[in-house]
Amino acid sequence: MSTATNGGRGSMLGGASDGGAAPAADRALLPSAEPVQLVDPDGQHNHDDRYPLPDGEQLLGAFGRLVAGRRINDQANALVRQGRMAVYPSSHGQEACQVAAAVVLGNEDWLFPTYRDTVAVITRGVDPLQVLTLLRGDWHGGYDPHEHRVATQATPLATQLLHAVGVAHAAKLRGEPTVVLAMCGDGATSEGDFHEALNFAAVFHVPVVFFIQNNEFAISVPLKNQTVAPSLAHKAIGYGMPGERVDGNDLAALLAVLGAAVDRARDGGGPSLIEAHTYRMQAHTNADDATRYRSADDVERWVPRDPILRMRTYLRALNLLTDEGERAFADEADAIAAAIRKGLNTEVEVNPAELFEYVYTEKTSQLREQAEQLREELARDAGAGAAPDAPADGAGDEGDQP
Amino acid sequence: MTQTTEAPIADRADRAGSTPAPRAGATSTFAKALNAALADAMEADPAVLMFGEDVGTLGGVFRITDGLTARFGEERCFDTPLAEAGIMGMAVGMAMNGMKPVVEMQFDAFAYPAFEQVVSHVAKMPNRTRGKVRLPIVIRIPYAGGIGGVEHHCDSSEAYYAHTPGLTVLAPATVRDAYFMLREAIASPDPVVFLEPKKLYWSKEEVDLAELRRTFDEGEAPRRIGRAVVARQGTDATLISYGPSVPTALGAAAAAAEEGRSIEVIDLRSIVPFDDETVCESVRRTGRAVVVAEAPGFASVASEIVARVQERCFHSLAAPVLRVTGFDIPYPSPKLEHFYLPSVDRILDAVDDLQWED
Numbered sequence: 001m002s003t004a005t006n007g008g009r010g011s012m013l014g015g016a017s018d019g020g021a022a023p024a025a026d027r028a029l030l031p032s033a034e035p036v037q038l039v040d041p042d043g044q045h046n047h048d049d050r051y052p053l054p055d056g057e058q059l060l061g062a063f064g065r066l067v068a069g070r071r072i073n074d075q076a077n078a079l080v081r082q083g084r085m086a087v088y089p090s091s092h093g094q095e096a097c098q099v100a101a102a103v104v105l106g107n108e109d110w111l112f113p114t115y116r117d118t119v120a121v122i123t124r125g126v127d128p129l130q131v132l133t134l135l136r137g138d139w140h141g142g143y144d145p146h147e148h149r150v151a152t153q154a155t156p157l158a159t160q161l162l163h164a165v166g167v168a169h170a171a172k173l174r175g176e177p178t179v180v181l182a183m184c185g186d187g188a189t190s191e192g193d194f195h196e197a198l199n200f201a202a203v204f205h206v207p208v209v210f211f212i213q214n215n216e217f218a219i220s221v222p223l224k225n226q227t228v229a230p231s232l233a234h235k236a237i238g239y240g241m242p243g244e245r246v247d248g249n250d251l252a253a254l255l256a257v258l259g260a261a262v263d264r265a266r267d268g269g270g271p272s273l274i275e276a277h278t279y280r281m282q283a284h285t286n287a288d289d290a291t292r293y294r295s296a297d298d299v300e301r302w303v304p305r306d307p308i309l310r311m312r313t314y315l316r317a318l319n320l321l322t323d324e325g326e327r328a329f330a331d332e333a334d335a336i337a338a339a340i341r342k343g344l345n346t347e348v349e350v351n352p353a354e355l356f357e358y359v360y361t362e363k364t365s366q367l368r369e370q371a372e373q374l375r376e377e378l379a380r381d382a383g384a385g386a387a388p389d390a391p392a393d394g395a396g397d398e399g400d401q402p
Numbered sequence: 403m404t405q406t407t408e409a410p411i412a413d414r415a416d417r418a419g420s421t422p423a424p425r426a427g428a429t430s431t432f433a434k435a436l437n438a439a440l441a442d443a444m445e446a447d448p449a450v451l452m453f454g455e456d457v458g459t460l461g462g463v464f465r466i467t468d469g470l471t472a473r474f475g476e477e478r479c480f481d482t483p484l485a486e487a488g489i490m491g492m493a494v495g496m497a498m499n500g501m502k503p504v505v506e507m508q509f510d511a512f513a514y515p516a517f518e519q520v521v522s523h524v525a526k527m528p529n530r531t532r533g534k535v536r537l538p539i540v541i542r543i544p545y546a547g548g549i550g551g552v553e554h555h556c557d558s559s560e561a562y563y564a565h566t567p568g569l570t571v572l573a574p575a576t577v578r579d580a581y582f583m584l585r586e587a588i589a590s591p592d593p594v595v596f597l598e599p600k601k602l603y604w605s606k607e608e609v610d611l612a613e614l615r616r617t618f619d620e621g622e623a624p625r626r627i628g629r630a631v632v633a634r635q636g637t638d639a640t641l642i643s644y645g646p647s648v649p650t651a652l653g654a655a656a657a658a659a660e661e662g663r664s665i666e667v668i669d670l671r672s673i674v675p676f677d678d679e680t681v682c683e684s685v686r687r688t689g690r691a692v693v694v695a696e697a698p699g700f701a702s703v704a705s706e707i708v709a710r711v712q713e714r715c716f717h718s719l720a721a722p723v724l725r726v727t728g729f730d731i732p733y734p735s736p737k738l739e740h741f742y743l744p745s746v747d748r749i750l751d752a753v754d755d756l757q758w759e760d
Binding site for chain 1: 451477482483485487488490491492493494495496497498499500501503515518519522523526527528529530531532533534535536567568570590591592628674675676678679
């Protein structure tokens, strides 16, 4: 997808190297002093020797996903307020990261998202209603991970990064060209599993792109309380992989940097760590009150850096985006939102018998008994109607109770 | 009292029959049987991988993986960085992507860093995905005490795993079961916590590993997951045990026989799924039961067994079901562990307390 790679570690050369004692090979692993930016907040192209600007078609297509992503976030928030979903961790303001993470991958690749990465999962092609099953509360997961090669959205922090390493490792052992992109947030970089995942990936030299969305907050805790490292991307050098920093609200830079990292991994270059600098514009979830730990002014400062705003300016200036094109993207986004609304406003019948179905491949005798107990309770509660049929697999040991 | 059947543990009959006859003179240790099971499983299925700490060149600190790297290559049996959560998390991803990982946690008490991966992902992934993602992972854990290990080398951690829905928890007690149960665990589509009693690693039985292999590969080995077995028949009381406690229980039954008491011994083999049927059939017949396990008794697998037996066999019981377990203390230091571990005498005392009239 991206052309910005030479397949080797040199593609991630540090920008303003401070030289000193570190050998050149080690310095090459360091991220650039400033995040890579290809389109600035005013919509102007920012030239970068290392990362050519993605072509107009690619940017336009991704911009359409960006517009849809924002609409999905807004719609989901509204549905929580209406009581149609239990909770929604919004990626409002981070949609460029969401879209880029999904579109740089090929069909043979895997995406490992977190709970905040709903837009990335939908952008990858998973049915929004299946994605929102988790947050709606019908079941702990709603889609088949194998269908679109998207892992379940991870709620525990950083645990999924190790799963990503395992998927990549298995693919490598079989000689498959799969690349795995694994997402996490800034808070997750403090977890042990983050470090173990990076180390395992580097030691086994597997094709994983670790992608941190640094949105500056882990619920209420700001980044300065997570780490005193120069940047999160700097952590890469400790594991012997390259790190890179990118403007997380710059769709063009994200496509270029992530694309290069994916290409590099696919070419046998091993893992890398990308830190995107972005901002969580809304509260952690609808259950959070962000005014307790940050001011409106803090948030306000990020409004002009909005990822949609700048890409729109850029594309309009080049006449790649027209009124007609904008309308088409808006209509498309509305259609997705309408489908989500319709789906979530339709009651889904949950089936309590299903509680026992997937704990083991074959129900244990204990689970058969418990399923039967619940079935009997429900039959009793249902009143004097005909008793439901006995389950096919029987009721298990009856014991000798009186 | 009825005379007990003196069945040596190696020769006891499997419920479903088909116990292969050993070649005259062929013997194997428990450790060698596990090693053979791993090698045979890797031979049978290229998706089976073995990894962990020191399992490659060294062959594992207990030598259970001895020779596997030489035979199958570093891609099939390999050392990982020293990080248990990493090992477990990588196994999850590998299993998601078509592999059948067998991982070794070097010691029971060194497995705890992996606990989040085990509880939150290994155990829950199939349920979370409505069965779309199965995780055929085997977590091998050198387990329990009796070897004079220093601190953090001898925990009985089965209750943590048994309490977690989604995990199969196995603990073999014989050489033959060690082989068949590890093969069955690796073949299982569900994640298995495979507890290997350390003190039994060097125990020996007359058993022909080539014959066991043939038996398993031809589908003739009776199922052991979820199936307890009567390790010794008896009529007066039932000892219910698993893993390292089975030989101790058998020793107690032999001693009791000399005193004229016929004690049945049940080897659970499978803690989860639990075989209520075999246990309850025995207890209803004998009317008395003692559960024997090394782990601290409070909130333990032994507690669960007592509860189940009393719920199901109440009207057949002549006495409360008792427990002989470890004390509710951190696992003791080498010179003190024999005070802690269930012993033949402690089991016989419990049997004596089963309200015998006359």
